[in-house]
Amino acid sequence: MLVLLSPAKTMTGKCKIEVPAVTEPLFVDEATRIAREMVGYSVDELAAMLGVSRSLALQTWERYNAFLSPETSAVPSLLAYTGIVFRYLSPADFTAADFTYAQDHLRIASACYGLTRALDGIKPYRMEYTVELPSTGCPLDAYWRPRITDRLIADVQAAGGILVNLASREIQQSLDWARLNREVRVVTPEFKVSKGDILKTIVVYAKMMRGAMTRFILKNRLTTPQELEAFSAEGFHFSPRHSTPDNPLFIV
Template sequence: MQIMIGSAKEMRLECSYILREKTLPLFHDEAFANAMQMTAYGEDELREMLKCNAGIASENRLRYMRFAEPCNELQAILAYNGVVYKHIHTENFTLDDFKYAGSHLWITSFLYGLLRPLDMIKCYRLEGDIVLSNNGCSMFDYWKPILTDMFIESVKNDDGVLLDLASNEMHKLFDWRKVKREITVVRPEFLVCKCGKLKTVVIYSKMCRGEMTGFVIKNRICDVGALRGFTYEGFNYLPQKSTLTSPVFVLE
């Protein structure tokens, strides 16, 4: 079973522990070319493009201007520092856990396309709907023909099952209809019971996606049915609302 999670806007340059194992992103050249295009924009343009404040725009302009420098890189699974990643708990990983993740976990990225956990990356910020002049299309449409078939093939080369723990937005990086036709996509739901109704609470969903990622990696889960054993802070499997490809976990 392969796992897919999305990248995070929050990133870091350093980690409290050193991981010596590292790999080169599959689409390093494409990412570099796109980053170089981003250097053409000033802070005001970046603020609008990235839908951010002036401070973040300034920070990311500097990041892109320094992108060609041979330093300031970190493994992707450590570099991203959003809620999902904090709840993977890589600080508890063994070297074997990292190696297992390296062959079972995909990270989607608007700049890098698809990443493996040990791929060395730089800090950046990019949105999927940004249109770069040399590309002539959004980052979604730029990556779609590049990623779709290779991603399907990678999942087929495992057992043909994808555990989809990314946000819906990340599906736009692929021809998702083709992905769902050719492989089995398992997409868990994490719901909270409020006033007798089941609702999605974004922060809890992100926490659970990270926790489930760590659960699958550390326990070497390869059977979809074994996902039913996942629990986190009161979230438990709810069989009457679940199907094999849409397991539901509820906090009551």
């Protein structure tokens, strides 16, 4: 079983947590080339390109300039992202064995790095799949689609043939889901809040539960979708009535 997550926009370039090793990202050459192109844009151009404020664009400009410096340290991707999903995944207390297991059973999609493993060393960046660069000739989601789909299928097959899709919708276009569904089993858990007879997705709760479920899978070394049914957190629990084998629903 392998878990797929989306990255967070908030990141850190520092880490005091000891890990067994820091590995080289699978697509480090592509990421470096993207960073080299991004430093060629002005702060105002970055703001328009990424749809962010000028202050965030300035931070992005600084990040990409630091990205290319050999003095900038790389942080394992599982520890580099600091958004809600990763706060609930809470890897700070992972053992060496947990990190090693996560290396083989977790992938994080990225518009800059393509696809990273838990211990792949990455540097802070900001990127959107809609960006089109001169070297790619197309938006980054189309650029990455054949590259990371091939790799993800191989990694899922090596991990038992089951992909637990806990990624957000923003990365969906960066993967060939028709191929994924043909070649591996894709299980997509959902988390909804019950309001009377209506079930609603509340984004912040969904992010919390994606992180908590990833932690549950990695810490307990789950191997089958049926084992997901034991997951519960913050009042969310499995609802057999609302679930299908490949789309388990957890409600609160």
